Amino acid sequence: MMMNSTLKTLSKPRPGTVITGKWHKNSYRVLRELGSGANGIVYLAQAGGAKVALKISGGTSVASEVNVLKSFAKVRGSISGPSLIDVDDWVRPEGATPFYVMEYIEGPNLLDFIRKNGRAWAEVLILQLLKDLHVLHEHGWVFGDLKPENLIVTGSPPRIRCIDVGGTTVKGRAIKEFTQSYDRGYWELGTRRAEPSYDLFSAAMIMIHIHYGKALVKKEGGIKQLKEIMKEKPELVKFSPVLLKALQGWYHSAEEMRLDMLKTINGMAGITAKPAVHPGNAPMSRREYRKKKRKFEWLETILIVKIVSMIYILYLFGQ
Amino acid sequence: MKTGTLKQILLITDGCSNQGESPIAMAALAREYGITVNVIGVVKHDTIDEKGLEEIEGIANAGGGISQVVYAADLSRTVQMVTRKAMTQTLQGVVNKELRQILGDMKTIEDIPPEKRGEIMEVVDELGETAALEVLILVDTSASMKHKLPTVKEALLDLSLSLSARTGKNRFSLFVFPGKKKDVEKLLDWSPKLEALTSIFPKLVIGGITPTGPAIREATAYFKNTPILRGNLSDDDEQYFEDTV
Numbered sequence: 001m002m003m004n005s006t007l008k009t010l011s012k013p014r015p016g017t018v019i020t021g022k023w024h025k026n027s028y029r030v031l032r033e034l035g036s037g038a039n040g041i042v043y044l045a046q047a048g049g050a051k052v053a054l055k056i057s058g059g060t061s062v063a064s065e066v067n068v069l070k071s072f073a074k075v076r077g078s079i080s081g082p083s084l085i086d087v088d089d090w091v092r093p094e095g096a097t098p099f100y101v102m103e104y105i106e107g108p109n110l111l112d113f114i115r116k117n118g119r120a121w122a123e124v125l126i127l128q129l130l131k132d133l134h135v136l137h138e139h140g141w142v143f144g145d146l147k148p149e150n151l152i153v154t155g156s157p158p159r160i161r162c163i164d165v166g167g168t169t170v171k172g173r174a175i176k177e178f179t180q181s182y183d184r185g186y187w188e189l190g191t192r193r194a195e196p197s198y199d200l201f202s203a204a205m206i207m208i209h210i211h212y213g214k215a216l217v218k219k220e221g222g223i224k225q226l227k228e229i230m231k232e233k234p235e236l237v238k239f240s241p242v243l244l245k246a247l248q249g250w251y252h253s254a255e256e257m258r259l260d261m262l263k264t265i266n267g268m269a270g271i272t273a274k275p276a277v278h279p280g281n282a283p284m285s286r287r288e289y290r291k292k293k294r295k296f297e298w299l300e301t302i303l304i305v306k307i308v309s310m311i312y313i314l315y316l317f318g319q
Numbered sequence: 320m321k322t323g324t325l326k327q328i329l330l331i332t333d334g335c336s337n338q339g340e341s342p343i344a345m346a347a348l349a350r351e352y353g354i355t356v357n358v359i360g361v362v363k364h365d366t367i368d369e370k371g372l373e374e375i376e377g378i379a380n381a382g383g384g385i386s387q388v389v390y391a392a393d394l395s396r397t398v399q400m401v402t403r404k405a406m407t408q409t410l411q412g413v414v415n416k417e418l419r420q421i422l423g424d425m426k427t428i429e430d431i432p433p434e435k436r437g438e439i440m441e442v443v444d445e446l447g448e449t450a451a452l453e454v455l456i457l458v459d460t461s462a463s464m465k466h467k468l469p470t471v472k473e474a475l476l477d478l479s480l481s482l483s484a485r486t487g488k489n490r491f492s493l494f495v496f497p498g499k500k501k502d503v504e505k506l507l508d509w510s511p512k513l514e515a516l517t518s519i520f521p522k523l524v525i526g527g528i529t530p531t532g533p534a535i536r537e538a539t540a541y542f543k544n545t546p547i548l549r550g551n552l553s554d555d556d557e558q559y560f561e562d563t564v
């Protein structure tokens with residue numbers, strides 16, 4: 001029912017259509033539609049011998065998403081998003097439509113994969129996800145719209161990958177896109193400001209979704225309903241100390257949560273069920289950082305003045 | 320680059336106006352004042368008549384905004400998305416204008432190679448995060464909307480939550496139409512949060528007519544008449560946005 005107001009006026013490319021870019025002149029033959037969402041439509045396409053994913057969008061989202069994918073490419077090591085192949089305009093008599101081409105990530109989404117291969121995979125894949133999130137966060141990004149549909153399990157051995165960077169937001173800003181069930185704002189458990197703990201809430205909700213069997217609908221805000229649900233499944237009971245911390249925003253990094261999960265799997269005790277050091281858990285904004293830095297510089301100056309005057313006094317005494 | 324105040328009217332309705340001036344003309348008028356008009360059509364099942372749909376799209380088109388037709392259940396997500404996209408669209412307009420001044424008359428974003436658009440988008444994103452935003456919410460409370468109002472309330476609280484995560488300042492006000500005695504009634508004066516809604520909404524009186532056009536006209540006037548708490552905003556903001564949207 002949701003319609004993209006700009007896209008709905010343009011006709012869709014049919015299978016077999018060849019899309020040639022205005023600027024780079026690369027051609028892509030559309031094979032089929034992979035899926036569509038609020039920001040556009042994604043097609044499976046062929047370029048030379050290779051399969052690629054091509055996203056067409058009527059709005060400004062192409063430029064935003066390309067920005068995210070480009071900065072992912074700069075990060076060495078793995079950020080699990082698709083790699084960017086091309087950006088261009090598709091010119092038709094009706095007008096130019098921006099599109100971008102990315103690596104096609106082949107495989108079932110997280111839920112389908114687990115349904116087929118067993119829930120034993122849940123822990124492994126969530127651990128992989130947390131590792132990727134850590135890298136992403138370290139580079140100043142928050143994924144935002146983390147949900148099972150945006151997670152694809154690919155290859156052998158199976159590896160989790162994130163698609164749809166439409167929600168990926170610079171740390172400290174307002175989350176660009178989210179999905180209710182996995183959004184801590186909807187559950188009244190935090191703000192929609194992009195911080196690592198925002199993603200960790202979603203990761204915990206995904207874990208709950210996997211074992212509970214469906215996406216949760218809020219009956220009342222807050223942690224109570226989620227606590228009750230976690231009592232129903234043994235897998236969730238086992239992880240509940242970790243999940244509760246994640247749901248309440250008590251982890252400051254994905255790595256902390258990952259280590260706690262590893263401890264739980266090993267049957268090790270010792271997960272502190274308290275928020276760690278700073279209870280506010282808000283990351284420092286640039287302004288705060290600058291303020292802190294300035295304060296530090298002040299202290300430094302005072303210290304230097306003190307030391308210098310002490311040396312001076314010693315000097316005077318020495319005379 | 321300076322950031323001004325973005326002004327939006329968010330109209331939430333379920334169909335056709337049946338009283339007063341043409342809402343499309345009134346939306347076009349609002350646009351002349353630098354106000355963007357967005358429309359969300361809330362439908363029950365797949366039922367929205369052609370005429371209603373045309374009007375919804377017409378208003379958004381004339382008001383330089385975005386329209387979206389949704390089921391009540393999708394309302395929260397849509398309200399925040401429409402608001403955000405409309406902001407981006409307006410800012411893109413502003414940035415495009417600046418670009419034209421730099422690059423010469425004939426250039427639009429489409430004449431710029433895709434590689435370079437990213438930088439422009441970064442500016443737009445940055446402005447969207449930091450710009451001050453005023454949203455006047457205009458809710459249709461004609462009889463057919465009655466059972467949708469609790470969902471509308473939820474969606475608006477949710478919008479307030481989303482926007483409060485931004486660095487920029489937000490101000491909201493809420494009008495309903497038809498009002499008790501007049502076409503439009505103000506329920507909430509400009510305020511930074513929408514929480515006050517919770518106590519206002521249950522008291523709503525539901526009317527029979529749908530004076531959408533007059534409602535948009537009054538909403539537009541309300542933007543102009545309020546002594547705007549300028550704070551650290553510069554005085555030429557208004558003019559700045561007026562001729563760019």
Ligand SMILES: Nc1ncnc2c1ncn2[C@@H]1O[C@H](COP(=O)(O)OP(=O)(O)OP(=O)(O)O)[C@@H](O)[C@H]1O
Nearest residue numbers: 034035036037038039040042053082104105164166
């Ligand atoms: N790189 C890719 N490889 C394989 N499939 C993909 C890829 N990108 C997108 N898809 C498929 O296309 C669908 C829609 O893409 P995407 O989620 O990016 O669109 P969207 O408009 O951002 O949607 P949403 O409203 O969920 O944010 C996805 O659910 C997925 O099935």
